Amino acid sequence: MHEPLTAAEYKAIAADLQIPTNAFVDGAFRPANSGKTFTSINPASGKPLAEVADCDASDVDFAVSKAREAFDDGRWRSLAPGERKVVLLKLAKLLERNRHELAVLESLDSGKPIRECQTVDVPDTIHTIRWHAELIDKLYDNTAPVGTHALAMVVREPIGVVGCILPWNFPLLMLAWKIGPALASGCSVIVKPAQETSLTALRVAELAHEAGVPAGVFNVVTGGGREVGEPIGIHQDVDMVAFTGSTPTGRHFLRYAADSNLKKIVLECGGKNPAVVLDDAEDLDLVAEQVVNGAFWNMGENCSATSRLIVHAKVKDELLKRIGQYMREWKTGDPLDPDNRIGAMVSKTHFDKVKSFLDEAKKENLTVAFGGQTQQGIFIEPTVVEGVTSGSRLFQEEIFGPILSVTTFNTLAEAVMLANDTNYGLAASVYTGSLRNAIKLSREIRAGIVTVNCFGEGDASTPFGGYKESGFGGRDKSIFAHDNYCEVKTIWIDISDRSVDETLR
Numbered sequence: 001m002h003e004p005l006t007a008a009e010y011k012a013i014a015a016d017l018q019i020p021t022n023a024f025v026d027g028a029f030r031p032a033n034s035g036k037t038f039t040s041i042n043p044a045s046g047k048p049l050a051e052v053a054d055c056d057a058s059d060v061d062f063a064v065s066k067a068r069e070a071f072d073d074g075r076w077r078s079l080a081p082g083e084r085k086v087v088l089l090k091l092a093k094l095l096e097r098n099r100h101e102l103a104v105l106e107s108l109d110s111g112k113p114i115r116e117c118q119t120v121d122v123p124d125t126i127h128t129i130r131w132h133a134e135l136i137d138k139l140y141d142n143t144a145p146v147g148t149h150a151l152a153m154v155v156r157e158p159i160g161v162v163g164c165i166l167p168w169n170f171p172l173l174m175l176a177w178k179i180g181p182a183l184a185s186g187c188s189v190i191v192k193p194a195q196e197t198s199l200t201a202l203r204v205a206e207l208a209h210e211a212g213v214p215a216g217v218f219n220v221v222t223g224g225g226r227e228v229g230e231p232i233g234i235h236q237d238v239d240m241v242a243f244t245g246s247t248p249t250g251r252h253f254l255r256y257a258a259d260s261n262l263k264k265i266v267l268e269c270g271g272k273n274p275a276v277v278l279d280d281a282e283d284l285d286l287v288a289e290q291v292v293n294g295a296f297w298n299m300g301e302n303c304s305a306t307s308r309l310i311v312h313a314k315v316k317d318e319l320l321k322r323i324g325q326y327m328r329e330w331k332t333g334d335p336l337d338p339d340n341r342i343g344a345m346v347s348k349t350h351f352d353k354v355k356s357f358l359d360e361a362k363k364e365n366l367t368v369a370f371g372g373q374t375q376q377g378i379f380i381e382p383t384v385v386e387g388v389t390s391g392s393r394l395f396q397e398e399i400f401g402p403i404l405s406v407t408t409f410n411t412l413a414e415a416v417m418l419a420n421d422t423n424y425g426l427a428a429s430v431y432t433g434s435l436r437n438a439i440k441l442s443r444e445i446r447a448g449i450v451t452v453n454c455f456g457e458g459d460a461s462t463p464f465g466g467y468k469e470s471g472f473g474g475r476d477k478s479i480f481a482h483d484n485y486c487e488v489k490t491i492w493i494d495i496s497d498r499s500v501d502e503t504l505r
């Protein structure tokens, strides 16, 4: 279904793209109230890709009023779940039909390799929308065990108007992780894409409208964090914010909620994810392949990227040799060429941040085992740095780029201590031939996702989110995500013959 095209075919699609550039509010594209735009850059070429509406608080106010209107009059929330499902499945179909265009737009806007856009970002986006659509007419409400004198119904209701604040590393997929359950549940959404990557969200909103999502239910307001994100965060009429991005920005949203209407906040933030390799790991080739994929997939611009290799001292040299071999398959270059697995960093600002960690490695006299170079433009080669200790910035800080640090240990207790020795707790991988060690480590590592003898993020049916400073308030994906977008209401119906005095007792 998601058959790859050739580089020439992708370039032909790129040349013909109709790029959406205005905000999408109340079922129509609109420029910013101020008429201002910002330039979206193609990170691979450094050239302008589009002039996008640079919205502000007045655009947010308008979008929220339309989203509220749509929520209150019930044009979406009051449909039977099965009716919302039909519309969302139609959206999935339209996404499928436009899959090549969406993949190319995503790649041009973010610098991601097209092979990943085509094989992961777009199909997983479609699958996520389908999964939540298919779930929604199979969820039952409950009755509480209160006895026969009353019927106590416990019902879920859509929470209302939801702000979805998106990052730039998976623009389509993070959109789907938020709007999938939010729209299926009956909420209205105001999506704020990252400024670096606004384009695919606009196209999806247009397709959702075509699929039959009513006007006002799915709005996209483009612009900066301070100009659009903050007004959503402090808005009195936004009931919830679902956020993916950095931990410092996540903290802002907790403050916005505290300073406004105590809106519900769900945060999916950064990670500093370990791959722990024990000396009983059975197949070091498999370990090397998985670690390389975990570290360098999406250029390491991934909150769940494997960024710390914590390896038993006995197997470190052998594993690094094999990692070096697998890294040869990870060519850096033009993201629209499906042979390349490493594209451009998302922006010059982010490139500078990631490069500063290469400089830091030099400053700390660490050994660069592989890579370590930048390439013309804002490309960074996959890099492995050895001898990193827990005090190093490379060990503690989220790099969000293709840099893997290597630290050795000698005992299991030391491995657990190192794995847990950061403020983050999103994901971890454990490589071992012992079932006992796999279970022990999976339990002792404080992270929301632990994979055994593989790297991965689960699938649509598994919750995604972190412990500690990696997350707050709920999980993305799976049936748990629906809880984020719902209030729980108790409806108590007394059917006893008792007097008021008796029922009060």
Ligand SMILES: NC(=O)C1=CN([C@@H]2O[C@H](COP(=O)(O)OP(=O)(O)OC[C@H]3O[C@@H](n4cnc5c(N)ncnc54)[C@H](O)[C@@H]3O)[C@@H](O)[C@H]2O)C=CC1
Binding pocket: 165, 166, 167, 168, 169, 192, 193, 194, 195, 223, 224, 225, 226, 228, 229, 230, 233, 244, 245, 246, 247, 249, 250, 252, 268, 269, 270, 271, 302, 303, 350, 353, 398, 399, 400
């Ligand atoms: N957990 C994750 O998936 C992500 C983590 N990051 C981390 O964050 C670092 C910085 O990247 P950024 O793009 O600056 O991420 P960010 O966390 O600042 O941006 C995420 C979203 O929040 C918005 N935003 C930014 N500042 C805001 C504010 N004060 N109020 C309201 N909304 C605001 C942005 O416009 C964007 O839509 C990266 O180097 C990486 O370490 C970045 C993107 C995704």
Ligand code: BAL
Binding pocket: 167, 169, 170, 174, 244, 301, 302, 303, 304, 457
């Ligand atoms: N790995 C998918 C979620 C994220 O990076 O934000």
